[in-house]
Amino acid sequence: MRHCSVQVRGLLTREELDRYNALMDVGHYLESQTRYDLVYTVQKEIDILILPAIERLKEKSRQRDRDTEAYLAQKNSALLEDEDDDES
Template structure:
């Protein structure tokens, strides 16, 4: 079984998360029992469940026209100050 990423799981609603968790448990059980053909069917169901969230995440990450915010570097000088100057 292939899990979906944390980012994708974060975009699922409560019912979808519960369905994903249930499908995941069934899929792992089937793999443990050696029923890989049935586990493959469960994996397809998980992929279909995650597909809208994956597309939403891709749209979010590929936004254009938004400036990337980059903070100015912070320089920390821990050297002793010379009072003689």
């Protein structure tokens, strides 16, 4: 069984996290029973379950990029204003 990243797990809702943990337990049990045919199915369910959290992580990254862009634009405009004041 493959775990998802800590960042993705941190963005799972309580309900999603409970389901994720239960599916991981089932998957580990099936692995111990060498039922890899069923493990594959459980892993696919986990992959589907974590998709919303992955999207939330991507959105956080996009928001951080927007915030950085706005900050840099503000710094650039302040720098340009300072240059205009120096020329006057």
